[in-house]
Amino acid sequence: MQNRISSFPPIVNEDSKIIILGSIPGVKSLEKQQYYGHPQNKFWKIMFELLNENFTEDYQERINILKKHNIALWDVIDSCERKGSLDSEIKNEEANQIKELLEEYPNIKTIFCNGGKSFKNLQKILGKNFKVPFYLLPSTSPLHTISFEKKLEDWKAILKFL
Template sequence: MQNRISSFSPIIDNTSKIIILGSIPGVKSLEKQQYYGHPQNKFWKIIFELFHEELTEDYNERIQILKKHHVALWDVIDSCERKGSLDSEIRNEEANQIAELLEEYPNIKAIFCNGGKSYKNVQKILGKNFRIPIYLLPSTSPLHTISFERKFEDWKKIVEYI
């Protein structure tokens, strides 16, 4: 049996206007205990460019930038078994309490899913006609090989809700 892995606590506060949901942290992120900790993942580069902020490697500063721009962050999977970092290797998953979190933070106006696995799971959890819009964004993972420019173009949709 694979080792069971768990996601991190949500990064959210009462000023959050959108939430970005990934699937579950990869190996590097789990090692660092940081969202999007793999150096090749484009998540932080995209976020900092969207908000015209200077990119920093300091994780606490990264979190402060998210909060400053009213962005919440979490994963759709609370825990699962997985070999490596591929979403396709996820087995025996348990969902995070997304609906409950959204009840607790009613200022969230849109859900953005970082990749297909997150999107499919959110639709299963909340239903296709949930009360706030759910958007699929291209995964920021280095395994999703479309260009940075194309990813960034799609991710710009976030700014409309901030």
């Protein structure tokens, strides 16, 4: 049997208006105990660009900036078995309690999924006509090979919900 991995706790507060959901942290993120910890993942670069903030490597500062802009962060998968970092290798997954989190934080009015695995899993968890709308964004993973500019353009969709 493969090693079971677990996601991180949600980054959320009462002011959060949107939540961005990934699938589950990759190997580098788990090693660093940070969301989107792989140096080639474009998540943080995209967020700082969109929010017009100065880029920082300081993880706590990154979290503070998301909170300042009312953005929550979590994963759809609580735990699973996986070798490596590929979503396609995920097996025996357990879902995070997304519905419960949304009930606890009613100011969250929109969900964005970072990549297809997150989106497909969320559809299974919430159903297609859930009261909070959710949208698919291109994965910020280096394995999703569309250009940074294209990812950034698509991710601008979050701005109208902040």
